[in-house]
Amino acid sequence: MLDWKYLVLVNAWLFSTFFFIPTEGTDARAYQGCGLASNKVYCYGGYTGYEPNTFVYTAATSDFFYIDLLNFDFKNVTAGADYWTPVSQPKNFVLEANSGVMVTSISNGAKLLLSGGFGKNNTILTNSTTIYDPQTDAWTAVPNTLPYYASSGVVVDVGDSELFAWGGLVNNTGMIVPNQITILNYATLQWSSFQTSGNVAYDYTATLAPDGRIYMIGGAQGNSLNTTGYYTSMTFITWFDTKTTSWGYDNATGQNVLPRKYHTANLVPGTTKILIYGGVQNSESSVMPVSDFIYFYDYQQKAYTPLSLQSSGPGPRSAVLYQSAKTGESYVFILFGYDNNIKLRNDTWVLNVTDVNSPSWLSASTQGPSQNPSSDDNGSAHTLSTGAIIGISIGSAVVGIGAAAFAVIWFFRKRKQRQEFEIQQMDPRHQSMDLPGGHDMATEFSSQPMTSVTSDDGSHTAYTQPSKIELYSDEAVRSTKPSPVSGPLLGLSKPHGAE
Known part of the structure; x- marks a missing residue:
């Protein structure tokens, strides 16, 4: 079962307080993967180069470095310090250049699992899934028995050495994966x-809450x-109930919450609030951060509350949630990424989310960072302490809070014993589709039958295919340019059932 001392929340961004400190030692980057293991925050890879005239990021790296949490002091943050320490390249294992890698804390916070991503010059990875053990400084390649690996998906540690x-x-590629649930037993390395x-989601978040539901927010x-895909409305919240093994949805309230991907969503410990941070939308020539980049979403009230905290820019970043075992205070670190000037960052922000009614900057300064930073400033934060609950967020990976872990594991095992996974009956994403063997890959997503699912209030909603708004591929932020004749890879529309 999950160890409550190390609880990973992947693909969500928890905010309460940020702290800005300039640093010069660690290269600015975006689309790195970050996770926590053995009281250290590790980050891997990312793009460190950028062509400003073409909106193309270049030079994915195999950099691997960490911040030692045991040496952090939240009460004494030193401006200009760089607390990142590089990890030496292993002698018997090749670390591949990668960006967009999903990083998940496993084995009760003792190890890291790295999965997927876009390799050097956007090439296929040799080792698509690896495990790192900080105690022995050893890397293990996980054999992939599938004909592909997934990038821009979600990975959830559900306990008992199993990943969902x-x-x-x-x-x-920009092709959506086959629609299947994949389970990895990382103790036996068996898939x-x-x-x-139904439809397949990507670049979304999924948060497992204590009520036993996995809340799936945003993305495409x-x-x-x-x-070809479609943005999912942020107010159309799909959930899967691990206790009843049923799908449903909530029509959330919130004014002009823009659709997005590459955002994060972390549950604040001891509350019903999920912190939504960051995210981007595509345009014809770029991938820009959304302007409304930080919210609390209350899954009980089914409502968004915007936060008026300033930031250097809400681009894709890594976030680490930390709760002190001594004080019970909760903090979030926001790491690297790019801002609304499309500038790569090496800053770190620390947000205190202990009081969700009054999130506050951790720094002693009286002013938060600028919403429109200059082209010169980068930053890094440097205080932390050992703790009880830690969450990590990057891209679109997912992990949950542990109260519902047993129900999730029981459900997976029950389905495995029966050699089936019947989750589609109440799935709001449900539609007919060709199976991989006979699918015409040149056929774009076109129409779908009407379907009906149940909401919390017992009502039923039927919906059909919404209209499309073209939105261009996010290949511009990867290391190779899209083909000029390939057309849009992402269509934008209201999702099923949304207003």
Whole structure:
């Protein structure tokens, strides 16, 4: 079962307080993967180069470095310090250049699992899933028995040495993965998978809450093995109830919450509030951060509350949630990424979310960072303490809070014993689609039948295919340019059932 001392929340961004400190030692970057293990925050890879005239990031790296949490002091932050320490390249294992890698804390916070991503010059990875043990400084390649690996999906540690994965893109492409649930037993390094139906999500977040539901927020969705998808409305919250093994949805309230991907969503410990941070939207020439980049979403009240905290820019970043075992205070670190000037960052922000009614900057300064930073400033934060609960967020990976872990594990085992995974019956994403064997990969997502699912109030909603608004591929932020004749890879529309 999950160790409550190390609880990973992947693909969510928890905010309460940020602290800005300039640093010169560590290269600015975006689309790195970060996670926590053995009282250290580790970050891997990312893009460190950028072509400003083409909106193309270049030079994915295999950099691997950490911040030692035991040496952090929240009460004494030193401006200009760089607390990142590089990890030496292993002698018997090749670390591949990578960006967009999903990093998950496993084995009760003792190890890291790295999965997926876009390799050097957007090439396919040799080792698509690896495990790092900080205690022995050893790397292990996990054999992939599937014909592909997923990037831009989610990975959830559900306890008992099992990881749940669903959604994403095939390898280093813009093609949506086949629609199947994948389970990895990282103790035996064995994979199993279960076919399901419906739209496939990618670049979204999923947060497992103490009520036993996995809340899936934002991102995009589309037909399996297609290269056209649709943004999912942020007010249309899909959930899967691990206690009843049923799908449902909530129509959330919130004014003008922009659709987004590459955001994060972390549950604040001891509350019903999920902190939503960051995210981007595509335009014809770029991938820009959304302007409304920080909210609390209350899954009981089904409501968004915008926060008026300033930031250097809400681009894709890594976030680490930390709760002190001594004080019970909760902090969030925001790491690297790029800002609304499309400038790569090496700053670190620390947000105190202990009081969700009054989140506050951790720094002693009286002013938060500028919403429009200059082209010269970068930063890094440097205080932390050992703790009880730690969450990590990057891209679109997912992990949950541990109260519902037993129900999730029981459900997976029950389905595995029956050699089926019947989760589609109440799935709001449900639609007919061709299976991988006979699918015409040149056919774009077009129409779908009407379907109906149940909401919390017992009402039923039927919905059909919404209209499309073209939105261009996010290949511009990867290391190779999109083909000028390939057309849009992402369509924008209201999701099923949204107003």
